[in-house]
Amino acid sequence: MPEYDRPRERLLKFGSSNLTDDELLSIILKTGTKKCSVKELSSLIISKLGSISKLKDISYHELIKYEGIGPVKACELLALAELSKRINSDVLDISKVKYTTPKLIYDYFKNKINLNQEEFHCIYLAANSTIIKEKMLFLGTVNRSMVHPRDIFKEAFEVNASSIICIHNHPSGDVRPSREDEEVTLRMRQISVLMGIKFLDHIIIGKNNYYSFLENGKI
Numbered sequence: 001m002p003e004y005d006r007p008r009e010r011l012l013k014f015g016s017s018n019l020t021d022d023e024l025l026s027i028i029l030k031t032g033t034k035k036c037s038v039k040e041l042s043s044l045i046i047s048k049l050g051s052i053s054k055l056k057d058i059s060y061h062e063l064i065k066y067e068g069i070g071p072v073k074a075c076e077l078l079a080l081a082e083l084s085k086r087i088n089s090d091v092l093d094i095s096k097v098k099y100t101t102p103k104l105i106y107d108y109f110k111n112k113i114n115l116n117q118e119e120f121h122c123i124y125l126a127a128n129s130t131i132i133k134e135k136m137l138f139l140g141t142v143n144r145s146m147v148h149p150r151d152i153f154k155e156a157f158e159v160n161a162s163s164i165i166c167i168h169n170h171p172s173g174d175v176r177p178s179r180e181d182e183e184v185t186l187r188m189r190q191i192s193v194l195m196g197i198k199f200l201d202h203i204i205i206g207k208n209n210y211y212s213f214l215e216n217g218k219i
Helices: 009-012 023-029 037-048 052-057 071-089 102-109 149-159 179-195
Strands: 121-124 130-137 161-171 198-205 210-212
Touching: 009 023, 023 037, 023 071, 037 052, 052 071, 102 161, 102 198, 102 210, 121 149, 130 149, 149 179, 149 198, 161 179, 179 198
Parallel strands: 161 198
Antiparallel strands: 121 130, 121 161, 198 210
């Protein structure tokens, strides 16, 4: 590759913001294959993904299916994707804000949560609605999440929370609550009354939207 066309040299000369997605990815991958340069490999990966933003949702097993992506490169790309999620989530430091609307929670989790695998998180709040703690309680399969209320309320008592919000994702992208979601929400409402800890909301996150039981009048 001519020196003027090498991604690292172009970054040093023009700055990272002036590089294309495939040039930036080339710097991460470092090397190509016998059949193509690292830049060509990067372009091929982005083309198959459809968008560089899809990298944050791809799994290890999907990555190593690409010719030229072995275990080391796959781990590097996954680390990059996770770092980007954490950088984006730091824009809204959830431990320093006061809960006002379900959308605030969605804005925080939309880049943090893994859309390929179901996750169940819980947010614990103080009496003045400031957020004390956020914790992932369950990492499930792509189609089912099983969280026992005991685990949720045990943590609530440990941090002296006055209220809680549950969040989980639907890898399908469809945020409409399932029958199981409805049942979990009802059970949480009933137990919260007994425990004296308010159950504020249950939020389901999809690819580009969310569903709030509170906003839909179901809490």
